[in-house]
Amino acid sequence: MKIVVCVKYVPDAGADQKFESDLTVDRAAVPGLLSELDEYAVEQSLQIKEKSPSPDEVEVVALSIGPAEAVDAVRKALQMGADSGVLVCDEAIAGSDALGTSKVLAAAVEKIGDVDLVVCGMASTDGGMSVVPAMLAERLDLPQVTWGSVVEFQGDQFRIKRDGDVATEIIGATAPLVLSVTDQSGEARYPSFKGIMAAKKKPLENWALGDLGVDAGQVGLSAASSAVEAVNARPPRTAGEIVTDEDGSGATALVTFLASKKFI
Amino acid sequence: MSEVLVLVDHADGAVKKPTLELLTIARRLGEPSAVFIGSPAQGDAVAETVKKYGAEKVYVVDDADIKGYLVAPKAEALQQIASAAGPAAILISSNAEGKEIAGRLAVKLESGLITDAVDVQAGPVTTQSVFAGSYTVQAKVTQGTPIITVKPNAATPEEAVGAGAVTPFGANVSDSAKKAQIVASQPRESSGRPELTEAAIVVSGGRGTGGNFGPIEGLADALGAAVGASRAAVDSGWLPHTYQVGQTGKVVSPQLYIAAGISGAIQHRAGMQTSKTIVAVNKDSEAPIFELVDFGVVGDLHTVLPATTEQVIARKG
Numbered sequence: 001m002k003i004v005v006c007v008k009y010v011p012d013a014g015a016d017q018k019f020e021s022d023l024t025v026d027r028a029a030v031p032g033l034l035s036e037l038d039e040y041a042v043e044q045s046l047q048i049k050e051k052s053p054s055p056d057e058v059e060v061v062a063l064s065i066g067p068a069e070a071v072d073a074v075r076k077a078l079q080m081g082a083d084s085g086v087l088v089c090d091e092a093i094a095g096s097d098a099l100g101t102s103k104v105l106a107a108a109v110e111k112i113g114d115v116d117l118v119v120c121g122m123a124s125t126d127g128g129m130s131v132v133p134a135m136l137a138e139r140l141d142l143p144q145v146t147w148g149s150v151v152e153f154q155g156d157q158f159r160i161k162r163d164g165d166v167a168t169e170i171i172g173a174t175a176p177l178v179l180s181v182t183d184q185s186g187e188a189r190y191p192s193f194k195g196i197m198a199a200k201k202k203p204l205e206n207w208a209l210g211d212l213g214v215d216a217g218q219v220g221l222s223a224a225s226s227a228v229e230a231v232n233a234r235p236p237r238t239a240g241e242i243v244t245d246e247d248g249s250g251a252t253a254l255v256t257f258l259a260s261k262k263f264i
Numbered sequence: 265m266s267e268v269l270v271l272v273d274h275a276d277g278a279v280k281k282p283t284l285e286l287l288t289i290a291r292r293l294g295e296p297s298a299v300f301i302g303s304p305a306q307g308d309a310v311a312e313t314v315k316k317y318g319a320e321k322v323y324v325v326d327d328a329d330i331k332g333y334l335v336a337p338k339a340e341a342l343q344q345i346a347s348a349a350g351p352a353a354i355l356i357s358s359n360a361e362g363k364e365i366a367g368r369l370a371v372k373l374e375s376g377l378i379t380d381a382v383d384v385q386a387g388p389v390t391t392q393s394v395f396a397g398s399y400t401v402q403a404k405v406t407q408g409t410p411i412i413t414v415k416p417n418a419a420t421p422e423e424a425v426g427a428g429a430v431t432p433f434g435a436n437v438s439d440s441a442k443k444a445q446i447v448a449s450q451p452r453e454s455s456g457r458p459e460l461t462e463a464a465i466v467v468s469g470g471r472g473t474g475g476n477f478g479p480i481e482g483l484a485d486a487l488g489a490a491v492g493a494s495r496a497a498v499d500s501g502w503l504p505h506t507y508q509v510g511q512t513g514k515v516v517s518p519q520l521y522i523a524a525g526i527s528g529a530i531q532h533r534a535g536m537q538t539s540k541t542i543v544a545v546n547k548d549s550e551a552p553i554f555e556l557v558d559f560g561v562v563g564d565l566h567t568v569l570p571a572t573t574e575q576v577i578a579r580k581g
Binding site for chain 2: 014017019037097102122123128129130131132133135137141142144145146149159162163164165166167168169170172177182183184224225226227228229231232234239240242243244245248250252253255257258261263264
């Protein structure tokens with residue numbers, strides 16, 4: 001079985017984020033890392049491998065698209081236990097929207113070939129759109145089995161528990177398919193020292209757009225199908241009133257405040 | 265005037281409030297056409313509801329053949345309606361399923377997609393809240409038919425009389441769209457409280473509750489509010505994940521957000537930072553949440569909240 005797990009290199013969410021003059025995100029100013037939500041995807045891929053009847057016959061390939069530094073995301077996946085990695089790195093891809101990103105990812109999956117499972121996280125921690133897994137399923141014409149909090153499989157039959165707003169569902173399909181998992185799917189493992197050492201010897205390929213047969217004109221900022229027109233920093237909230245509770249004074253003050261705002 | 269498609273968000277034919285918000289927004293952009301994918305027997309009742317908010321047409325797609333399959337068939341049906349109607353825009357509720365339908369539709373129609381809009385004005389120009397609410401972004405789709413997913417509470421539903429003409433639409437769903445089966449479905453039990461992302465007031469509890477959400481629920485019920493939880497509370501198993509407010513849970517923007525026993529980590533703030541009024545109750549005066557509040561009480565939620573609840577009930581008489 002071949003599993004491709006998509007991992008994104010994202011800016012550290014805790015850092016102060018800003019925009020460039022062309023209204024793209026200033027990536028240079030902020031350190032990057034493997035998106036936390038994609039760690040769950042790597043974890044589930046490794047668990048599928050470990051639970052397979054013949055784990056040695058299961059290959060987990062970590063795939064990422066990004067600038068040269070994005071290799072760190074692939075390396076982290078290798079350290080966790082992925083078998084090999086691919087980084088698609090090409091300046092022309094910078095500024096791509098989700099349509100462009102999914103196009104490149106789909107082409108990379110096809111080039112990797114004979115893929116049984118494409119595994120993704122539930123959203124990126126920067127864009128937060130949650131649409132790439134569905135777009136991948138659409139482009140690759142594979143069933144989408146997405147937003148799984150529990151993953152079970154037998155042979156090529158996969159099932160997930162999907163916690164929707166209206167109902168909890170069990171979704172099932174036959175591989176090959178696109179699978180996405182949420183942060184409820186099980187804690188992601190820390191790379192062990194052995195894993196970190198072993199990762200250094202694992203195959204890691206670098207591909208450009210030309211290797212994928214994707215035309216530069218189809219991706220990147222200029223090909224994007226939506227455009228940011230303006231960004232505005234929200235005025236920082238003016239400091240509010242803080243009281244210390246003493247013998248019920250806190251509740252009284254809070255109620256007075258709520259009444260003044262007409263909530264009661 | 266061009267049609268604007270609005271995908272009706274419903275639970276077994278009961279139209280959800282965000283759909284009324286989408287119809288109101290759709291009126292700014294063109295003539296709203298609701299798209300109801302469900303049982304035709306409920307089509308007339310749905311039309312009655314949506315036409316009160318401006319729907320001129322109500323496409324009814326019989327879901328008998330497709331309701332057992334995840335997302336893909338709905339995207340195909342919408343694509344076919346869009347190809348026939350040539351709408352000025354397509355509006356879908358921003359929830360997990362809505363975004364997936366929108367994503368697939370964007371690929372099918374080779375059209376731009378903007379998700380999680382908190383406002384949409386004529387253009388269409390969308391407003392999004394990014395970087396945990398510290399920036400707002402104005403954007404437009406530049407290719408194809410704008411597909412926009414809209415967060416709940418983006419607009420106040422405005423009543424406006426529409427013709428609501430029921431228009432059955434026979435969608436031709438491919439076999440390929442029917443490969444992800446919904447094998448089983450357990451409806452969520454209604455809590456009797458407002459839905460978290462739609463509520464005007466939210467009372468949330470965190471680690472400080474120690475697992476006892478009684479004070480939270482008491483205050484929520486006194487205020488007619490929804491109950492929410494921090495990730496810590498959910499990870500501790502005190503409440504299911506559907507209650508989680510935060511980056512990996514629900515992002516809410518109610519009129520009033522009360523955070524009790526929640527420290528205010530970035531992950532949580534990303535889920536509530538744009539609430540109009542923010543209140544916190546926490547024993548720790550250094551808790552980061554106090555940087556966000558319009559009003560804060562440093563104190564034990566186990567005494568402050570019940571005392572507050574008592575006074576709220578007394579005032580309401």
